[in-house]
Amino acid sequence: MAVDVRDDLREAQREAWQHIASPGSWWTGAQRVRIAEVARAAIGDDDPLPPWVGLSGSERYDDDGLVPTPAIDVAYRIARHAGTMTESVYETVSADIGELPYVELCTVVSMVAAVVAFHRNAGLEVPPFPDAVAGDPTEEQPDELASAGLNWVPVAAPADQMAAVVQAYTAVPAGLEMTWRLGAAQYIPNEEMVHPDWMRRPDGLTRPETELIATRVAQLRECFY
Amino acid sequence: MLSWSSDHDGDTVDLTSIGSGDGLVGEHAEVLWRFASACGERNDDELAAARQAVIDAVDEAFMVDAAAVAANFEMMTRLADSTGSRLNPAHHEHVAPAAGALGVAEAVSRR
Numbered sequence: 611m612a613v614d615v616r617d618d619l620r621e622a623q624r625e626a627w628q629h630i631a632s633p634g635s636w637w638t639g640a641q642r643v644r645i646a647e648v649a650r651a652a653i654g655d656d657d658p659l660p661p662w663v664g665l666s667g668s669e670r671y672d673d674d675g676l677v678p679t680p681a682i683d684v685a686y687r688i689a690r691h692a693g694t695m696t697e698s699v700y701e702t703v704s705a706d707i708g709e710l711p712y713v714e715l716c717t718v719v720s721m722v723a724a725v726v727a728f729h730r731n732a733g734l735e736v737p738p739f740p741d742a743v744a745g746d747p748t749e750e751q752p753d754e755l756a757s758a759g760l761n762w763v764p765v766a767a768p769a770d771q772m773a774a775v776v777q778a779y780t781a782v783p784a785g786l787e788m789t790w791r792l793g794a795a796q797y798i799p800n801e802e803m804v805h806p807d808w809m810r811r812p813d814g815l816t817r818p819e820t821e822l823i824a825t826r827v828a829q830l831r832e833c834f835y
Numbered sequence: 836m837l838s839w840s841s842d843h844d845g846d847t848v849d850l851t852s853i854g855s856g857d858g859l860v861g862e863h864a865e866v867l868w869r870f871a872s873a874c875g876e877r878n879d880d881e882l883a884a885a886r887q888a889v890i891d892a893v894d895e896a897f898m899v900d901a902a903a904v905a906a907n908f909e910m911m912t913r914l915a916d917s918t919g920s921r922l923n924p925a926h927h928e929h930v931a932p933a934a935g936a937l938g939v940a941e942a943v944s945r946r
Contacts, residue, residue: 613898614896615899619899619903688916689913692912692913692916695917695919697919700917716913716914719913720910720911720913721910723906723909723913724906724907724910726909727874727909727910728902728906730882731870731874731882731903731905731906732886732898732899732902732903733882733886759921760920760921761918762918763919774918774920774923775911775914775915778915778920779918789910789914792907792910793907793910795903796904796906796907796910797903811896814900815900816861818861819861819863819867821836822859822861822864822868822871823871823874823901823904823908824836824908824911825850825853826871826872826875827871827905827908827909828908828912829853829854830872831875831909831916833911833912835915835916835921835922
């Protein structure tokens with residue numbers, strides 16, 4: 611099926627794939643691609659593991675030591691069973707891999723979920739991940755981090771001055787920026803969020819139609835937020 | 836956001852309709868609800884049919900926009916649930932009826 615995808619959306623998703631394959635703040639490009647591959651496989655798994663079973667302990671994963679197994683397991687769980695995540699799981703995993711690497715992992719998994727879902731939804735083949743880009747992680751982080759009342763994860767200070775989903779990735783600035791760039795192309799540009807009459811183009815989705823889709827998907831994912 | 840935008844539009848949505856698909860309001864609401872449901876579920880035949888129904892009702896560009904919105908909320912639900920995102924407690928009173936209507940008030944992801 612040939613589907614004409616508007617240029618801004620195609621470009622944002624291409625950038626997301628390239629972003630994933632590039633060195634991050636705390637993971638190398640090769641590690642990020644591995645996390646992304648796990649997430650993609652989890653999303654498409656016709657016989658998914660239960661949330662409490664780690665992928666790394668199953669016969670489905672051949673551990674070569676590239677990515678610590680707690681990261682592999684939580685990537686699978688977030689990709690496939692995000693609604694079952696608990697604070698104790700977060701605390702256990704972040705104690706193993708670090709809080710900021712955990713946040714970066716979340717940015718990778720959530721972007722994979724978006725791009726894979728778009729292609730499936732539109733009847734298109736999901737593009738392969740680019741080859742991993744060599745290089746060390748940048749160790750970029752905000753000048754000051756803070757514990758948040760509205761999230762488990764640390765955020766850029768000052769905490770809780772904005773909605774939880776807006777501040778959630780602020781501890782990993784590059785992942786935050788790419789996430790919101792995707793969001794602008796897929797959903798609504800951030801600056802238009804407050805406008806109930808905003809439409810991407812004449813005869814396009816109205817805001818209530820957009821929110822109908824959003825609400826239905828969130829409900830199916832059992833996402834309280 | 837659905838309640839807010841539909842109230843503004845003058846077609847207040849009964850949020851219980853999001854679970855059942857019954858009683859939706861708006862010209863394209865039924866076809867979009869079917870498509871969003873199929874995007875979130877795992878039946879490829881139904882997804883293909885729902886996708887074509889959107890194209891037939893409007894056009895392909897409309898379907899692409901709808902597919903992208905659905906995809907965005909695959910991203911945002913994972914963002915929210917992996918980072919323990921909570922609603923501001925000051926908003927709980929306002930949100931509780933909506934959560935009940937949507938059937939997510941007892942979800943594991945409630946924090």
